Amino acid sequence: MANVSNTRGDITRHPDVPEMRDRYARMLGGRDVALVDGPVFLLGLYCAASPWILHYTTSQPAMVTHNLIMGIAIGLLALGFTVNPARMYGLSWAMCAMGVWMIVAPWIVGSSPDAGVVLNNIVIGVLAVVMGVLCATAAAKSSPQT
Numbered sequence: 449m450a451n452v453s454n455t456r457g458d459i460t461r462h463p464d465v466p467e468m469r470d471r472y473a474r475m476l477g478g479r480d481v482a483l484v485d486g487p488v489f490l491l492g493l494y495c496a497a498s499p500w501i502l503h504y505t506t507s508q509p510a511m512v513t514h515n516l517i518m519g520i521a522i523g524l525l526a527l528g529f530t531v532n533p534a535r536m537y538g539l540s541w542a543m544c545a546m547g548v549w550m551i552v553a554p555w556i557v558g559s560s561p562d563a564g565v566v567l568n569n570i571v572i573g574v575l576a577v578v579m580g581v582l583c584a585t586a587a588a589k590s591s592p593q594t
Contacts, residue, residue, distance in 0.1 A: 484586075485530045488543070488579050492523030495550070495572050504565050511558045511565060515572075518550060522576060529583065540583035547576030 459465060496519025499505050499512040525543055528536040550573030554561040 484579055484582050485526055488529065488576075488583075489523050489526035491572065491575055491579065492519045492521070492526055495519030495522055498568055498572070502564055502568055504562075508558050508561060508565055511554065511561065511569075514553055514557045515569070518546060518553075522546060537583055537586070540580045543580035543583065544577050547573040547578075547580060549573070550576060 462468075494501075496516050498519070499508070499515050505512050522543065525536070525539060525546075528539070550569050554566045554569050558565060
């Protein structure tokens with residue numbers, strides 16, 4: 449009868465360990481901020497829907513269009529981060545710029561914005577800047593040093 453009681457072996461002696469480690473490193477390479485992709489997409493979705501959530505579609509029609517376009521842009525950026533992270537994380541600083549624009553947009557795009565519109569855009573803008581900085585710093589850490 450065969451000895452099957454000791455089924456656990458030491459995998460470090462397996463001949464394919466270096467290849468498995470390399471493949472694992474390639475699969476996870478550049479995905480240090482994968483947990484940020486989802487929240488960035490949700491932020492874009494909220495930004496696009498916020499005029500209808502906060503009911504300022506009649507009082508600020510220019511801000512409705514603005515937030516819809518910016519929300520779609522942030523959502524597409526998040527999808528790009530997910531689909532092709534190696535190329536897209538360079539655009540993390542663009543998301544920071546979009547966040548700064550969201551903060552100042554109520555006074556530039558809108559006409560006499562009320563406190564709800566201003567606060568909404570400031571919160572969206574600050575979150576976009578923070579997530580953009582997170583993505584950019586993680587991309588800078590994971591890029592090869594020359």
